[in-house]
Amino acid sequence: MHALSIKTFRALGLAILLLTLGACSVNPVTGKKELAWMSEAWEVQTGRQYYSGQQQAGGGNYTLDPELTRYVKQVGNKVAQHAARKHLPYDFVVLNDSTPNAWALPGGKIAVNRGLLTELNNEAELAAVLAHEVVHADARHSAQSQEVGTLIAGGQMLATVMVANSDSNSAALQQGVALGALYGQTRYSRSRELEADLYGMQYMRKAGYDPQAAVSLQETFVRLSESRQQDFFSTLFASHPPSMARVEANRATAASLAPGGVLGEQSFASATAALRRRQPAYNAASEAGEALAKKDYQNALSLAERAISMEPREGRFHELRGIALSRMNRTQDAMSAYNRAISLDPNYFSPLLRRGLLKHQLNSFSEAERDLKASIKLAPTEIAYVKLGAISEQRGNVCPQAFNYYREAFVAGGQRNAELQNKLVALQSNCQPQAR
Structure with missing residues (x-):
């Protein structure tokens, strides 16, 4: 050796x-x-x-x-x-x-x-x-x-x-x-x-x-x-x-x-004239993000709605509103906000991911799966793969689908890597990894 x-x-x-x-x-x-x-x-x-x-x-x-x-x-x-x-x-x-x-x-x-x-x-x-x-x-x-x-x-x-x-x-x-x-x-x-x-x-x-x-x-x-x-x-x-x-x-x-x-x-x-005209709306949105970080959800909601009132066509503002509403447990209102964000910019991963996570929370697994899959086509994220793995496990499709999703989550990297490693080791005895 x-x-x-x-x-x-x-x-x-x-x-x-x-x-x-x-x-x-x-x-x-x-x-x-x-x-x-x-x-x-x-x-x-x-x-x-x-x-x-x-x-x-x-x-x-x-x-x-x-x-x-x-x-x-x-x-x-x-x-x-x-x-x-x-x-x-x-x-x-x-x-x-x-x-x-x-x-x-x-x-x-x-x-x-x-x-x-x-x-x-x-x-x-x-x-x-x-x-x-x-x-x-x-x-x-x-x-x-x-x-x-x-x-x-x-x-x-x-x-x-x-x-x-x-x-x-x-x-x-x-x-x-x-x-x-x-x-x-x-x-x-x-x-x-x-x-x-x-x-x-x-x-x-x-x-x-x-x-x-x-x-x-x-x-x-x-x-x-x-x-x-x-x-x-x-x-x-x-x-x-x-x-x-x-x-x-x-x-x-x-x-x-x-x-x-x-x-x-x-x-x-x-x-840049139009961009500069919209700057007050983006300033309000930045303040909303800061309020969210401080868990001041009511203020974040008010600031997001102020941004929307100045520029209603900006999907990011509706997503911010959805985040604040979700944290306030106003689930259906949050879903509507995410729907609006996605309709305004269907090619951005974040509101698709957030709506998928919310649907997963509501046990709407088929709808959650569609959103999560759509989000990873745009930007693969650890959390999306983890939730897709959980959905597959819940359906009893552990091998190979759940295993492969968890493996993709591990490759994506993030805070759950140690947990995912243990998960993969536990599943490996029953699964032979296969390409999706």
Whole structure:
């Protein structure tokens, strides 16, 4: 057993060494050599595979204003035409989330939150945001994060063998692996952010925009990071940390580029006018969410209804109302609110999931099953799989259906993992796992 483990260790070490040595390529944006064993085809496939789920997790698409999404796509495509890999299938969406943030997946799939758009001043600042995200995709920053994670996973396998087969300090080894994993979870390093700023400004200038907008954008973010609004922007700042170093670097880059360019204040104001008119309604909805967190359900209900009175076509407001009503045990009213939310946006998983859970609570298992299945087609969640497993058990269909649902719940990950593991072990003696 000891000899076999040593052989395994050596084989793993050799495999990782060969991968590392043979995986160097030239970055298409910077021209520098770097670690890269994920192909462009993998990037494109990965982006497509996870794009829909990431949009669902990010609040779903902002459907009230299709013209705004078209405008963002237009600006994004304008800067993407100047990317080093302009042939990537770039796409740009607006997500229905008040949190100011933007992100990019491998292969050019890019999202900007509704909440970030209301913090911008002109089209050039929007171009700066989108160009920055384009560089993250173009320069393979998102893919590189996956590669670092793969290398760390290989390192963890090696460390496990080393701990089991040597007198080395296992605590020190495990600490090193933990620190490596923490680094691998960092969204973007300082160097990648500076790189995305530099080349993003070049892209936006080639697209005809004033690069000074990238300077003013970073200046705004630095001010916000130092203000009482820091918590509101924490998601953005965690993945795209602002700093005076970035401001100074952007100033130097702007000075090196051709002066002038479009700011697009009027076009941006026109494109975002409807969104800004709705902002008081979204503010009320945010307050309703805070009240729900404090278990102040009556106040949450009042705030959700205030938001609905200002914008009755927003499904998220009706869902908030449904949550408050459900917590107040007004079950039928909650069901009506969820019905309305789903009718307004049938392609968002959350109200479908909540209605399914409520129907399960009411022992309407067939109807609950339909909603839960519809929700996992949009966004797989642990709780949906758990309830589907419970429904299958209640019907006596333990093998394979309930077992497979619980297995999917375990894979999805969450707070019930230990409980699910015990459940699967208990069922495994009677079940042979089969694919659904």
